[in-house]
Every structure is written in C-alpha cells, then in structure tokens.
Amino acid sequence: MARTAVSGRLIWRAATIAEARWESPTARTLVLDVPDWPGHLPGQHVDVRLTAEDGYSAQRSYSIASAWPEPGGKVELTVQRLDDGEVSPYLTDTVQAGDQIELRGPVGGWFVWREKSTAPVVLLGGGSGVVPLMAMVRARAIAGSKQPFRLIYSVRTPEDVLYADELRRRVRDDAGLDVHYVYTRKTPDNWPSAPKRIDVAAVNTYGWPPDFTPDCFVCGPTTFVETAADILVALGHDPRRIRTERFGGTS
Amino acid sequence: MTQPGHRGPMLDGNSMAGDLREIFAVDVTAARYMCAGCTHTDAVATLMVWHQSPGLVARCPNCDDVVIRVVRAPDRVYLDLRGSVRLEVPLEGS
Amino acid sequence: MGIISRGFGGRRRESVPGLPPGQYLTHDFPVLSAGPTPRVPLDRWRFTVTTETGDRTSWNWTEFQALPAEDVTVDIHCVTKWSKLGSTWRGVSLDTLLAGVESAADYTMVHSFGGYTTNVPMEDLLDGKAWVAYKFDGEDLEPEHGGPARLLIPHLYFWKSAKWVNGIQLMPEDEPGFWEAAGYHMYGDPWREQRYQGD
Ligand SMILES: Cc1cc2nc3c(=O)[nH]c(=O)nc-3n(C[C@H](O)[C@H](O)[C@H](O)COP(=O)(O)OP(=O)(O)OC[C@H]3O[C@@H](n4cnc5c(N)ncnc54)[C@H](O)[C@@H]3O)c2cc1C
Ligand SMILES: [Zn+2]
Numbered sequence: 001m002a003r004t005a006v007s008g009r010l011i012w013r014a015a016t017i018a019e020a021r022w023e024s025p026t027a028r029t030l031v032l033d034v035p036d037w038p039g040h041l042p043g044q045h046v047d048v049r050l051t052a053e054d055g056y057s058a059q060r061s062y063s064i065a066s067a068w069p070e071p072g073g074k075v076e077l078t079v080q081r082l083d084d085g086e087v088s089p090y091l092t093d094t095v096q097a098g099d100q101i102e103l104r105g106p107v108g109g110w111f112v113w114r115e116k117s118t119a120p121v122v123l124l125g126g127g128s129g130v131v132p133l134m135a136m137v138r139a140r141a142i143a144g145s146k147q148p149f150r151l152i153y154s155v156r157t158p159e160d161v162l163y164a165d166e167l168r169r170r171v172r173d174d175a176g177l178d179v180h181y182v183y184t185r186k187t188p189d190n191w192p193s194a195p196k197r198i199d200v201a202a203v204n205t206y207g208w209p210p211d212f213t214p215d216c217f218v219c220g221p222t223t224f225v226e227t228a229a230d231i232l233v234a235l236g237h238d239p240r241r242i243r244t245e246r247f248g249g250t251s
Numbered sequence: 252m253t254q255p256g257h258r259g260p261m262l263d264g265n266s267m268a269g270d271l272r273e274i275f276a277v278d279v280t281a282a283r284y285m286c287a288g289c290t291h292t293d294a295v296a297t298l299m300v301w302h303q304s305p306g307l308v309a310r311c312p313n314c315d316d317v318v319i320r321v322v323r324a325p326d327r328v329y330l331d332l333r334g335s336v337r338l339e340v341p342l343e344g345s
Numbered sequence: 346m347g348i349i350s351r352g353f354g355g356r357r358r359e360s361v362p363g364l365p366p367g368q369y370l371t372h373d374f375p376v377l378s379a380g381p382t383p384r385v386p387l388d389r390w391r392f393t394v395t396t397e398t399g400d401r402t403s404w405n406w407t408e409f410q411a412l413p414a415e416d417v418t419v420d421i422h423c424v425t426k427w428s429k430l431g432s433t434w435r436g437v438s439l440d441t442l443l444a445g446v447e448s449a450a451d452y453t454m455v456h457s458f459g460g461y462t463t464n465v466p467m468e469d470l471l472d473g474k475a476w477v478a479y480k481f482d483g484e485d486l487e488p489e490h491g492g493p494a495r496l497l498i499p500h501l502y503f504w505k506s507a508k509w510v511n512g513i514q515l516m517p518e519d520e521p522g523f524w525e526a527a528g529y530h531m532y533g534d535p536w537r538e539q540r541y542q543g544d
C-alpha cells in the first residue's frame with residue numbers, strides 16, 4: 001500500500017519492440033511489449049523518449065492505435081515519417097524488433113471515446129490523426145457497441161492511407177461503420193472529384209447531422225483540426241460535443 | 252497595438268497530459284480551468300499550447316492570456332497556474 | 346538518464362570546445378515562441394523607457410531609426426541548449442537609449458508587444474553590453490525572430506533578449522519576468538549555467 005502510494009506518479013518505462021509492420025510506404029506500426037501495461041482507453045497516447053549515446057534526448061507523443069484488451073497484451077503505435085523530422089524517421093526506419101524505447105503512459109483523459117456513451121460518433125481524421133480514431137473504431141468492435149460511427153479520413157494520396165485493408169474489411173462486415181476518404185493531392189482512378197481539402201459538403205454528406213447530437217472527434221495536423229472543427233460548428237454541431245487533438249504542423 | 256498575429260506551430264492541452272500526469276495523481280487535461288483574464292471555462296485539453304520554447308505555455312483560446320506554464324528542470328517541475336482562477340477536477344469512479 | 350536508443354542520433358548538433366557548459370553548436374536559427382507572433386506595423390511601433398518615478402522617454406520608429414546604430418558580431422546561447430556563434434546584428438546601444446534618463450534604479454523589466462517580460466539588472470544593459478536590434482544578418486529582423494526590433498543581450502541566456510521589445514521599466518528592486526516567475530534563473534549567466542532557480 002505504502003509503496004504504491006509513494007510511486008503512484010507516472011514514470012518512464014522500457015518497452016520492447018515485438019514486431020514492426022509497414023502501413024504505407026512512409027508509416028510503420030510498432031507493436032510493443034510493455035511490462036505491467038495497465039490498459040488504456042481509445043484516444044489516449046503515450047510519450048516516447050529517445051536518448052542518444054551522449055545523453056541528448058528527444059521526446060514526442062504518439063497515439064495508441066490498438067484497442068484494449070488485446071489478447072497478447074501488446075500496445076501498438078503508428079508513426080508517420082516526416083522526412084526532416086528528428087524522431088519519426090528513427091521510429092519508422094531505424095528501430096527494429098528487439099530494440100527498446102522508453103515510454104510514459106497511457107495519458108490523456110479528454111480525447112477519449114467511452115463505450116458507455118450512447119451517442120452516434122463522427123470521426124474526422126487528417127493524415128496520422130486517424131491513429132487514435134482507429135483505436136476508437138477497434139474499441140467499438142471489441143465492445144460490440146451499437147452506436148454507429150462515421151469516419152471521414154483526409155489523406156494526401158491513396159498510397160498514404162493507413163489501415164486500408166482493415167478499414168475495408170470492417171466496413172464490409174459492420175453496418176454500423178462508414179468510411180469516406182478525402183484525397184488532398186491525388187485521388188484513386190475514376191474518383192468522382194479532383195483532389196481537395198475537407199469541406200462543408202463532405203462533412204455534411206458523410207457525417208451525422210447535428211440533430212442526431214453525435215459526439216465528434218477531430219484529430220490531425222493543427223491546421224486540419226482547426227478547419228474541420230470550424231466546419232462542424234458552422235454546420236450547427238454543439239461545440240461541447242466536439243473534441244479536438246492537434247498533432248502540430250500543417251496539413 | 253498589434254495586428255492579429257498568426258499562431259504558429261501550436262499544439263493543444265492534450266499534449267501536456269504526460270507532463271501533468273507526472274505531477275498529479277489524476278488526469279488534469281480533463282479538468283476544467285477558468286481563465287483569470289476573461290473567466291472563459293473549458294477543458295484543459297482545449298488550451299492552446301506552445302512547446303517550442305523554454306517551457307510549455309498554455310493559453311486561453313478565448314483571450315490568448317497565459318493560463319498554465321510548465322517548466323522542467325532536470326530534477327524538478329515548476330507549474331505556474333496564476334492564469335487560472337480555479338481547476339475543476341472530475342474524480343473517476345466517485 | 347534513460348536507456349540509450351541504439352542508432353538514435355537526434356538533431357544534428359556539435360559539442361565544440363569554448364561553448365558554455367551543456368551547450369551544443371547550431372548553424373541555423375531555431376525559432377522559439379511562447380505565443381502568437383505579434384505583427385507590429387512600423388507606424389504603431391514605439392519604444393518607451395519609464396523610470397522608477399514614472400518619467401517616460403519614448404521614440405517612434407522614425408525617431409528610433411535616426412539614433413546612431415552599431416553593427417555587432419556576437420555569440421548567442423539559448424537555454425534550450427543551442428548556441429550560435431558569430432551572429433551579426435545592427436541596433437541601437439542601450440547606452441544611447443538610457444543616456445538622457447535620470448534614474449537611480451538598479452533593476453529593469455523589459456516589456457514586449459504580446460505581453461512578454463524579462464528582468465535584467467541595469468548594469469547588464471550598460472557599457473556596450475546590450476542593444477535594441479532591428480537587423481539580423483544584414484536583413485530586417487523577421488517577426489518570427491522578434492522584428493521589428495528585439496533586445497540583444499548576448500552575455501545572458503537568450504530568453505533575456507526579448508523579442509518584439511517595446512519598453513524598459515526601471516525598478517529599485519529586482520522582480521521576476523515571464524520565465525523567471527515560472528522557474529528560470531533570475532540572472533541567467535550561460536557560463537555559470539544559471540538555467541533554473543537555485544542553479
Ligand atoms: C497528442 C499527440 C499525439 C500524436 N500522435 C501521433 C501518432 O499517432 N502518429 C504520428 O505519426 N504522429 C503523432 N503525433 C505527432 C508526433 O508527436 C511528432 O510531432 C511527429 O512524429 C513529428 O516528430 P519529428 O521529431 O519527426 O519531427 P520534428 O523534428 O519535431 O519536426 C520536423 C518538421 O515537421 C514539422 N511538423 C511537426 N509535427 C508535424 C505534424 N504532425 N505534421 C506535419 N508537420 C509536422 C515541424 O514543424 C518541423 O518543421 C502526435 C502528437 C501529439 C501532440
Ligand atoms: Zn481567457
């Protein structure tokens with residue numbers, strides 16, 4: 001008792017890379033073994049800390065992509081490489097199965113979906129902002145929850161789509177899940193529109209109407225989040241039902 | 252005196268979760284702050300956070316005033332809350 | 346220190362001899378910001394020195410530009426651990442700005458557009474140690490780096506070199522500014538590694 005009280009503070013712990021797999025040519029999922037992982041809610045993230053030989057260290061946040069419980073007790077992160085980045089290229093290209101990284105988490109109790117919530121859900125994701133939204137989609141399936149989810153996923157090109165096969169399969173097997181893609185740089189062949197950014201029409205057509213009082217989760221680069229949240233408000237969604245998480249950078 | 256500036260590469264209060272959870276036993280990003288400058292109230296997660304600076308600076312999205320500052324020294328954390336008149340912290344399971 | 350991440354190098358940095366303790370060399374000029382970048386139109390710009398008795402001396406942009414300027418080449422040291430050597434600036438010396446000011450104050454609070462503040466002892470502003478700079482590397486100072494004008498006080502950590510500077514308040518007692526109130530050192534000498542309170 002005394003020990004837990006004293007050490008109740010969140011600490012850094014070593015996680016071991018159990019497996020790594022490419023989700024796109026530039027994004028990789030790291031499957032982590034974290035001893036004594038306490039479980040997490042979809043939408044939460046961890047902080048990752050890397051330390052160089054000379055003691056220099058860098059810290060970044062990464063959303064948890066997987067839902068809990070996971071049969072093997074593993075935790076998954078998906079990292080999008082930014083070519084001029086300090087940390088992401090290391091996580092996508094250098095680190096290998098068997099290596100260790102330090103992490104702290106799970107953290108964040110606001111940008112989370114809870115299965116007891118009865119509202120329908122609109123998910124707006126830009127780029128790697130889809131990662132915590134994917135955790136919500138996966139958690140909904142594990143919980144066998146009936147609330148319908150609609151995901152609008154803004155991504156540069158078809159090749160950049162994360163979890164493409166899994167999303168296709170889930171949409172096919174689950175009438176309660178819809179996914180609409182917005183391509184900002186290049187569309188698939190025969191796509192009905194030219195590349196464009198997320199707009200009022202897309203959110204109006206592929207989201208839930210404000211009358212349904214959906215819970216809205218918006219995540220991605222800072223500029224994407226601000227645009228998408230403004231669109232929701234303009235369409236009449238209650239700002240108190242809109243939860244946002246900014247990853248930094250521009251879309 | 253100044254034209255509306257641009258906000259630059261900012262994050263939001265969600266990104267402070269780890270640093271705050273190292274100090275507090277509960278998650279503070281889900282707590283509600285009340286801004287000392289304009290009395291606006293919302294979740295700490297909705298604050299605008301500048302992180303490319305000597306510390307984390309969290310500002311009120313309604314009036315730009317500083318609400319929370321977090322400075323990390325090697326063996327200490329300084330938390331300056333003078334921009335918040337109060338924090339309302341939900342207690343899980345009670 | 347945590348576990349070493351095999352193969353992690355981090356941002357390119359060099360530890361070279363002759364830098365203050367704990368500093369790395371950088372060749373670019375990282376932008377640090379604690380809030381929105383103020384865009385100050387030159388016709389609204391003003392710099393004001395206020396004494397402990399409330400006397401004010403102030404310059405608008407045209408008057409300020411008419412003051413004698415100096416070109417200086419200095420090393421700068423940021424508390425976030427980067428140092429930049431041989432940076433070139435043009436600005437007005439604080440000796441010039443404070444020359445006609447009657448004051449017995451030992452301390453000052455530097456103020457900026459956007460609300461930033463930092464405290465500096467009076468003697469650190471005088472004798473060719475500090476400038477209000479408006480050119481960097483031969484170009485007008487960009488808003489991201491503190492333009493139209495910033496304080497330049499290279500012998501202290503760079504948070505003391507307030508961006509978007511608009512005034513100096515002279516004070517009989519020392520008081521903490523924006524970062525000093527949140528845990529940073531009151532003086533901030535990089536050579537004595539005075540980063541945090543108590544260092
Ligand atoms: C709460 C939270 C959760 C996050 N979850 C994830 C996640 O699940 N997956 C993921 O890949 N990333 C995620 N991020 C972003 C991540 O933390 C890093 O910011 C990102 O990996 C870039 O780090 P870096 O060191 O490679 O780049 P840096 O060296 O920090 O930056 C390199 C350049 O890229 C720009 N930049 C920084 N961040 C972004 C961005 N997000 N988009 C575009 N440009 C940017 C910078 O301004 C800079 O010019 C999350 C961020 C937050 C705050
Ligand atoms: Zn406010």
